[in-house]
Amino acid sequence: xxxxxxxxxxxxxxxxxxxxxxxxxxxxxxxxxxxxxxxxxxxxxxxxxxxxxxxxxxxxxxxxxxxxxxxxxxxxxxxxxxxxxxxxxxxxxxxxxxxxxxxxxxxxxxxxxxxxxxxxxxxxxxxxxxxxxxxxxxxxxxxxxxxxxxxxxxxxxxxxxxxxxxxxxxxxxxxxxxxxxxxxxxxxxxxxxxxxxxxxxxxxxxxxxxxxxxxxxxxxxxxxxxxxxxxxxxxxxxxxxxxxxxxxxxxxxxxxxxxxxxxxxxxxxxxxxxxxxxxxxxxxxxxxxxxxxxxxxxxxxxxxxxxxxxxxxxxxxxxxxxxxxxxxxxxxxxxxxxxxxxxxxxxx
Numbered sequence: 001x002x003x004x005x006x007x008x009x010x011x012x013x014x015x016x017x018x019x020x021x022x023x024x025x026x027x028x029x030x031x032x033x034x035x036x037x038x039x040x041x042x043x044x045x046x047x048x049x050x051x052x053x054x055x056x057x058x059x060x061x062x063x064x065x066x067x068x069x070x071x072x073x074x075x076x077x078x079x080x081x082x083x084x085x086x087x088x089x090x091x092x093x094x095x096x097x098x099x100x101x102x103x104x105x106x107x108x109x110x111x112x113x114x115x116x117x118x119x120x121x122x123x124x125x126x127x128x129x130x131x132x133x134x135x136x137x138x139x140x141x142x143x144x145x146x147x148x149x150x151x152x153x154x155x156x157x158x159x160x161x162x163x164x165x166x167x168x169x170x171x172x173x174x175x176x177x178x179x180x181x182x183x184x185x186x187x188x189x190x191x192x193x194x195x196x197x198x199x200x201x202x203x204x205x206x207x208x209x210x211x212x213x214x215x216x217x218x219x220x221x222x223x224x225x226x227x228x229x230x231x232x233x234x235x236x237x238x239x240x241x242x243x244x245x246x247x248x249x250x251x252x253x254x255x256x257x258x259x260x261x262x263x264x265x266x267x268x269x270x271x272x273x274x275x276x277x278x279x280x281x282x283x284x285x286x287x288x289x290x291x292x293x294x295x296x297x298x299x300x301x302x303x304x305x306x307x308x309x310x311x312x313x314x315x316x317x318x319x320x321x322x323x324x325x326x327x328x329x330x331x332x333x334x335x336x337x338x339x340x341x342x343x344x345x346x347x348x
Contacts, residue, residue, distance in 0.1 A: 040075055040076040040077065041073070041074070041075055041076075042073075042074045042076070042343050042344055042345045043071070043072065043073050043074065043343060043344045044070075044071075044072040044074060044086075044341070044342070044343045045069075045070060045071045045072065045341075045342065045343075046069070046070055046285075046339055046340050046341035046342065047067070047068065047069040047070075047339070047340055048067070048068045048069070048337055048338060048339035048340070049065065049066075049067050049068075049337070049338055050065065050066055050067075050068070050335055050336065050337035050338070051065050051335060051336050051337075052064065052065070052066065052333055052335045053066035053068070053090055053091070053092065054276075054293045054333060054335055056206060056233065056235055056274050057233075057235075057272070057274030057275070057276070057293055057294065057295035057297075057330060058274075058295065058297075058302075058305075058306060058329055058330050059329045059330075059333065060090065060092045060093075060094070060101065061090075061091065061092055061093045062093035062308075062309075062310060062329070063328075063329070063333065064093055066090055066091045066092065067090070067091050068088065068089065068090040068091075068339075069088065069089055070086055070087065070088035070089075070103075071086060071087055071088075072084055072085070072086030072087075073085060073086070080110060080111040080112065081108065081109075081110050081111075082108065082109040082110075082111075083106075083107075083108055083109075084106060084107060084108075084109065084120075085105070085106035086103075086104075086105050086106065087102070087103065087104055087105075088102075088103040088105070089101065089102050089103065090103075092126070094126065094129070094165070094169065095132040095163065095165045095306075095307050095308060095309035096126075096129035096130055096131065096132045096165050096166065096167055096169065097128070097129065097130055097132070098126035098127065098128050098129040098169065099126075099127050099128035100126070100127065100128075101124060101125070101126055102124075102125040102126075102127065103122060103123065103124055103125070104122075104123045104125065105120060105121065105122040105123070106120055106121065107119050107120015107121065107175075108120065114180055114181045114182060115178065115179075115180050116178065116179045116180075116181070117176075117177070117178045118175070118176070118177040118178070119175070119176050119177075120174070120175060121172060121173065121174045121175070122172065122173045122174075122175065122192075123170070123171075123172045124169075124170060124171055124172070124173075125170045126168070126169045126170050129166070129167040129168055129169060130167050131164070131165070131166060131167040132163075132164060132165045132167075132307070132309060133164050163303060163307040163308060163309065163311055163323075163325060164243075164244070164307060165307035166199060166200075166243060168199055169198045169199045169200075170199055171194055171196050171197060171198055171199045172194060173192045173193060173194040173204075174192070174193055174194075175190065175191060175192045175193075176190075176191050177189070177190045177191070179210075184213055184214050184215065184216055185211070185212070185213055186210075186211070186212045186214070187209075187210070187211055188209065188210035188211075188212075189207075189208070189209055189210075190206070190207070190208045190209075190210070190233070191205070191206070191207050192204075192205070192206040193205050193206075196241075197237060200240045200241065200243075200244065200269075201238075201239070201240045201241025201242075201243070201244075201266060202237050202238040202239055202240045202241075202266075202267075202269050203236075203237070203238035204235065204236065204237055204238070205235075205236040206233060206234070206235045206236070207233060207234055208231050208232060208233030208234070209231070209232055209233070210229065210230065210231045211229065211230055211231075212227055212228070212229035212230075213227060213228050213229070214227045215227060221281070223283055224281045224282065224283050225281070225282040225283070226279065226280060226281050226282065227279070227280045227282075228277075228278070228279050228280075229277070229278060229280070230275070230276065230277040230278070231275060231276050231277075232273070232274075232275045233273070233274050233275070234271065234272070234273050234274075235271060235272055235273075235274065236271045237269035237270070237271055237272075237305070238268070238269070239265075239266045239267065239268045239269070240266040240267045240268075240269065241266050242264070242265050242266055243266075244266060244267045244307075245263055245264045245265055245266050245267070246263040246264065246267065246320075246322060263320065267304060267320050268320060269301075269304070269305050269320065270297065270301040270304075270305065270318075270320065272295050272296055272297045272301075272330070273295065273296045274293070274294070274295040274296075275293075275294060275295075276291050276292060276293045276294075277291065277292055278290055278291030278292065279291075285340050285341055285342045285346075286338065286339070286340050287338070287339050287340075287341065288336070288337070288338050289335075289336070289337045289338075289339070290334075290335075290336050291334070291335050291336075291337070292332070292333075292334050292335075293332065293333050293334075293335060294331070294332040294333075295330045295331075297330040298316070298318065298326075299313075299316045299326030299327055299328060299330075299331070300316035300317060300318035300320075300321040300324070300325070300326055301318050301320060301321060301330075302326070302327045302328070302329055302330035302331075303316065303321055303323075303325045303326055303327040304318070304320045304321040305330075306327055306329045306330070308327035308329045310327065310328075310329075311325040311326060311327040312325065312326065313325060313326045
């Protein structure tokens with residue numbers, strides 16, 4: 001009997017102690033569902049304002065202020081492969097009074113360690129244009145009286161010795177770009193090709209090299225990051241179509257001589273070099289870029305290529321510009337540009 005009583009007391013003691021031991025044990029962490037994988041989709045967008053819109057060294061806004069904006073959906077098919085498509089717009093001031101430049105583009109961006117590549121296509125759309133004839137001060141172009149077989153929807157009044165330009169300047173390009181990053185330095189190469197630059201009929205190839213130094217955080221100016229960068233490029237241009245041809249009998253500046261019509265089937269535009277160098281400051285999503293642009297095109301060849309409605313004078317005679325008109329649209333210019341760029345991913 002005594003043994004039974006002792007056994008019962010031991011059992012009761014053990015059962016009474018068990019809750020204390022359990023309370024002393026660390027609690028198990030609750031099971032948490034794994035985080036969902038990041039979405040492969042993202043959208044980049046932004047806007048900017050500048051005192052001049054320069055494209056490959058040549059003003060697109062008649063050296064006046066311009067605004068720009070873009071919207072670019074992106075899809076990451078793999079960590080180092082991105083598909084993208086976008087639409088962008090810039091305000092311009094072209095001789096044909098096109099309403100704006102609207103850009104449609106898309107491509108793929110593969111990345112291999114420090115090397116980032118970009119392959120795609122770009123369509124430049126200029127709606128609302130009107131055939132420009134400087135002699136008749138913006139009135140629709142007159143039909144060529146020189147007998148050239150021009151395409152039905154366009155006309156060629158070059159025989160009047162003034163600049164002319166088509167109502168439709170829209171064109172497309174394909175491109176390949178690459179950037180290699182080494183620490184704070186980035187080195188880039190860009191190549192573009194079009195069968196008809198600005199719908200002129202002249203083939204165009206553009207090749208450029210870029211270099212950029214982005215200051216590390218320890219070199220920041222307070223809250224502002226900064227960089228310096230530059231680009232040197234060459235634009236090759238072919239011969240325009242017959243619309244821009246020069247007829248025999250066109251006066252050559254104020255020399256009293258006339259042309260022989262050697263460019264009756266189109267103008268062989270001058271190839272040219274362009275370069276820029278600048279300093280930029282960044283703060284959060286904003287960037288202020290201060291940049292100097294220039295080309296080696298003289299005023300006469302610039303006028304022949306751009307058909308600038310502001311061209312003037314009679315002394316800028318060149319092999320492709322017998323009228324002597326000169327334009328500063330290709331001359332040196334300082335541009336200040338303020339932009340804001342962000343992505344939906346960065347807002348989360």
